[in-house]
Each structure stands twice: as C-alpha cells, then as structure tokens.
Amino acid sequence: MKHLKLFSTLFAILSIFSFTACIGHDESASGEVGSLNGHEWVDMGLGVKWATCNVGANNPWEAGEYFAWGETVSKAEYTMGNSSAWDKGLDNIAGNVEYDAARYNWGDGWRMPTFEEMKELRDNCTWKYSRFKGVPGYWVTGFT
Numbered sequence: 001m002k003h004l005k006l007f008s009t010l011f012a013i014l015s016i017f018s019f020t021a022c023i024g025h026d027e028s029a030s031g032e033v034g035s036l037n038g039h040e041w042v043d044m045g046l047g048v049k050w051a052t053c054n055v056g057a058n059n060p061w062e063a064g065e066y067f068a069w070g071e072t073v074s075k076a077e078y079t080m081g082n083s084s085a086w087d088k089g090l091d092n093i094a095g096n097v098e099y100d101a102a103r104y105n106w107g108d109g110w111r112m113p114t115f116e117e118m119k120e121l122r123d124n125c126t127w128k129y130s131r132f133k134g135v136p137g138y139w140v141t142g143f144t
Contacts, residue, residue: 033052034049036110037107037108039052039053043142044140046121046124047120048117050121055067055101055102055105055106056074056105060132061135061137070085071084071101072097072104092115094112095112125141127139128141
C-alpha cells in the first residue's frame with residue numbers, strides 16, 4: 001500500500017487556499033512512486049498521481065506556500081486589490097499555467113487537482129490522524 005503524507009494544512013485545499021498538485025494518470029504506474037521536474041509523486045491507485053508534498057515545501061510535513069484561488073505567486077497578504085484572479089469567475093483552473101500554482105511553479109506535467117479528484121482521494125483512501133515530526137496531520141493510504 002502506498003501512503004500519502006498530508007500534514008498541517010491539508011484541508012486548506014478545500015477552502016480558498018490550494019497547494020496539493022497532481023499529474024495525469026498512467027495506467028501502468030499504479031502503486032508506484034516517482035519524480036517529475038524534481039518533485040516526488042505517489043500513485044494512490046486513483047485517477048491521478050499525487051504530489052508527496054505541497055508547492056513550496058521540500059518535505060511532506062512542511063506546509064509549503066499558500067496561494068489564493070487562481071494565484072500563482074504566494075503573497076504576504078491577499079486582498080481584492082492585489083488579486084490577479086478576483087471576480088473572474090474561475091472554476092476549474094487545473095493545468096492552466098496562468099492560474100494554476102502547481103503548473104506555474106513546478107512546470108509541465110503538474111497541475112492542481114480538480115474538485116472531483118480531491119473528492120476521489122477523500123472517498124477512496126483511508127485517513128488516519130496522527131503526528132509526524134511533531135506536526136499534526138493525516139496519513140492517507142490508497143488501495144494499491
């Protein structure tokens with residue numbers, strides 16, 4: 001079984017902040033781990049491969065950077081005035097280099113997960129709350 005370590009700010013992805021990245025699924029890669037553009041991924045046996053850490057982090061237990069929806073650069077403060085995406089009616093930004101923080105920061109092949117992909121991860125994996133290196137979070141186990 002493969003594990004995806006999501007710690008500290010996991011559920012921020014369900015709000016206005018987004019950080020977890022994924023790449024398109026390769027049917028032959030189920031259960032594997034690998035790397036793309038210097039960033040590790042794990043195949044949880046779902047529709048996409050998931051990054052092992054957040055954009056801006058080097059390890060799974062690090063929070064990484066925060067991005068407002070549709071922003072590709074982390075900021076100290078987010079306001080309507082400094083937003084490049086406010087009031088644009090953005091829905092699915094996955095893979096759009098102009099609005100997708102993962103694609104913009106990690107390059108071709110990486111993108112933000114869609115709502116359906118996040119729901120698939122939530123519904124089809126086992127989630128266990130724990131602490132790792134002193135950081136609270138979840139061990140997410142796929143069925144592969």
